[in-house]
Amino acid sequence: MEPGEHTVDELNERLETVDDEEVLETVLEAEQSGQDRKTAREAIRSRLEAVDAPGNEENGASGGDEDDESAGEEEPDAGDDESAGEEESDDGGEEDDGLTHPTRDKRHVRALADGDYEDMWVFCETQGGELLEVSREMLGKARRLMDQFSEDYGDEERVVAYLMGDDCEGLAEECIAYGADVALYHDDTRLERFLHKPYTEISAHMARGEGTAESTDWRDYDKPRYILFPATNNGRDLSAKVQAELDSGLASDCSDLFIEENEVSNPVKTGEPGVKKTFEKVLHMKRPDFSGFEYSTILCLDNPGREFHPQGASIIPGSFDPIERDDDREGDVIEHDMELDEDWFRVEITEYDQLEAGVDLTGHEVVVCLGRGIADDPTVGMELGLDLVDAFEDAELAITRGIVTSSYQFEGHVERYSKEERQIGETGQVVAPQLYIAAGVSGAVQHKVGMDQSDTIVAINTDTDARIRDFSDYFIEGDLFEVLPRLTDAVEAGETTLEAVADGHGGDGHE
Numbered sequence: 324m325e326p327g328e329h330t331v332d333e334l335n336e337r338l339e340t341v342d343d344e345e346v347l348e349t350v351l352e353a354e355q356s357g358q359d360r361k362t363a364r365e366a367i368r369s370r371l372e373a374v375d376a377p378g379n380e381e382n383g384a385s386g387g388d389e390d391d392e393s394a395g396e397e398e399p400d401a402g403d404d405e406s407a408g409e410e411e412s413d414d415g416g417e418e419d420d421g422l423t424h425p426t427r428d429k430r431h432v433r434a435l436a437d438g439d440y441e442d443m444w445v446f447c448e449t450q451g452g453e454l455l456e457v458s459r460e461m462l463g464k465a466r467r468l469m470d471q472f473s474e475d476y477g478d479e480e481r482v483v484a485y486l487m488g489d490d491c492e493g494l495a496e497e498c499i500a501y502g503a504d505v506a507l508y509h510d511d512t513r514l515e516r517f518l519h520k521p522y523t524e525i526s527a528h529m530a531r532g533e534g535t536a537e538s539t540d541w542r543d544y545d546k547p548r549y550i551l552f553p554a555t556n557n558g559r560d561l562s563a564k565v566q567a568e569l570d571s572g573l574a575s576d577c578s579d580l581f582i583e584e585n586e587v588s589n590p591v592k593t594g595e596p597g598v599k600k601t602f603e604k605v606l607h608m609k610r611p612d613f614s615g616f617e618y619s620t621i622l623c624l625d626n627p628g629r630e631f632h633p634q635g636a637s638i639i640p641g642s643f644d645p646i647e648r649d650d651d652r653e654g655d656v657i658e659h660d661m662e663l664d665e666d667w668f669r670v671e672i673t674e675y676d677q678l679e680a681g682v683d684l685t686g687h688e689v690v691v692c693l694g695r696g697i698a699d700d701p702t703v704g705m706e707l708g709l710d711l712v713d714a715f716e717d718a719e720l721a722i723t724r725g726i727v728t729s730s731y732q733f734e735g736h737v738e739r740y741s742k743e744e745r746q747i748g749e750t751g752q753v754v755a756p757q758l759y760i761a762a763g764v765s766g767a768v769q770h771k772v773g774m775d776q777s778d779t780i781v782a783i784n785t786d787t788d789a790r791i792r793d794f795s796d797y798f799i800e801g802d803l804f805e806v807l808p809r810l811t812d813a814v815e816a817g818e819t820t821l822e823a824v825a826d827g828h829g830g831d832g833h834e
């Protein structure tokens with residue numbers, strides 16, 4: 324048998340028929356000198372174990388006479404989703420360390436080879452008995468995407484909102500008004516607040532179409548085609564857990580989505596080298612990459628013999644507009660039916676408190692934002708920023724996440740300005756003042772989305788290649804420790820006024 328000619332799943336099937344240890348060893352050698360896929364190696368070794376050849380483990384561990392029954396018990400796993408898993412992370416030889424892999428007991432996962440997938444699902448998060456705004460935003464985007472989908476492909480697939488809570492039928496109806504075709508809800512007094520375990524179990528149960536006929540006869544497919552979650556604290560947790568339960572992937576913190584076909588030549592996806600394959604109806608999920616200066620588009624594509632659905636994304640609040648509420652829109656509101664295990668409620672929320680609202684940076688004429696450019700003397704940098712704030716009539720001090728996550732030692736009188744409540748950006752506040760002054764800020768995408776709607780942007784930076792220059796109206800090349808005091812003096816002396824800057828006349832020639 325030539326293993327390189329088969330996908331791992333095919334190989335698994337063929338190995339089932341081989342009982343000869345020597346043949347298996349030859350197959351293992353051929354795999355190692357060929358494609359050397361981790362999952363293929365594991366499958367062959369598993370089979371070797373099953374035919375009682377433990378001496379073939381890479382480190383030569385364990386010998387001889389293991390009893391057939393226990394080896395046999397492992398077998399279904401080896402041919403199951405474990406071996407069909409992703410090849411990417413070759414952490415080499417961990418099967419020999421005597422430890423059990425933490426997910427080895429995942430029996431509920433069904434890696435489908437020819438499944439049916441339909442519809443775009445949206446997890447609609449609620450708080451205090453109301454839909455979060457991001458839930459409405461996602462429904463709006465889902466509506467537009469699926470309308471386009473039916474135009475492009477001629478298939479009427481639906482937007483399915485799903486939610487859970489205590490007495491949430493009314494919110495399910497609201498989801499229809501905001502664009503859903505179906506709203507699936509699970510009511511239970513214990514679900515009033517977000518809880519990881521029951522929320523995850525219910526989501527996965529809903530997505531797999533499990534439950535009574537009455538609660539599932541509206542659909543006829545294995546799993547959703549797409550699923551959206553909000554990139555909120557709870558939504559981020561839930562998205563990862565649900566997608567793991569459903570054995571699919573997740574693109575987190577996305578700010579744009581579109582559906583298109585995609586041609587790929589990666590042999591992991593096509594099944595053979597040198598061949599191109601077109602995937603249809605692929606959800607393209609755009610998110611800032613970790614550097615913060617580029618966007619990446621994430622795709623969740625099937626492997627041969629193993630499908631990854633739903634294609635899932637979590638969505639940054641504020642990325643999309645909701646559609647206008649229409650209480651006359653028609654749709655199906657369906658109660659989901661499922662026994663909830665008492666054990667899932669071991670964590671009980673006995674008390675909760677609302678955090679103070681914090682600092683509101685929106686609605687000011689001017690925002691002065693400090694970034695890591697203050698590193699040389701963080702306390703002085705902060706003082707200089709505050710001086711400039713004071714020079715304007717209506718200004719507030721903001722910071723980048725770079726400051727929030729830094730380990731700068733601020734002196735007591737300015738320390739409170741270094742907290743997350745003043746952060747601008749994707750995971751902070753979004754502002755659009757008349758004037759935004761960014762001192763020592765590089766202009767990462769995650770920062771940009773929180774301030775680029777400002778009327779006039781002035782950047783102060785020592786680096787003329789700093790990305791913020793691309794979206795600034797004025798770029799002052801210079802050290803903020805020198806520029807900020809001069810700017811403050813000019814504002815105090817009336818040489819630089821807000822109106823003059825907005826008109827394109829900075830006043831004293833700083834620009």
Ligand SMILES: Cc1cc2nc3c(=O)[nH]c(=O)nc-3n(C[C@H](O)[C@H](O)[C@H](O)COP(=O)(O)OP(=O)(O)OC[C@H]3O[C@@H](n4cnc5c(N)ncnc54)[C@H](O)[C@@H]3O)c2cc1C
Nearest residue numbers: 615694695696723724725748749750763765769770785803
């Ligand atoms: C999931 C995720 C979410 C994120 N969310 C946010 C968010 O909401 N908001 C946010 O801000 N970031 C966010 N980030 C972080 C973001 O990617 C950047 O790392 C961060 O914005 C950089 O902060 P900075 O501009 O202060 O620091 P840096 O990128 O280090 O830039 C410092 C700048 O100061 C300049 N400089 C240095 N010395 C001086 C000086 N003396 N005078 C003048 N200029 C000087 C440098 O040339 C440089 O351009 C997020 C990242 C991730 C991965």
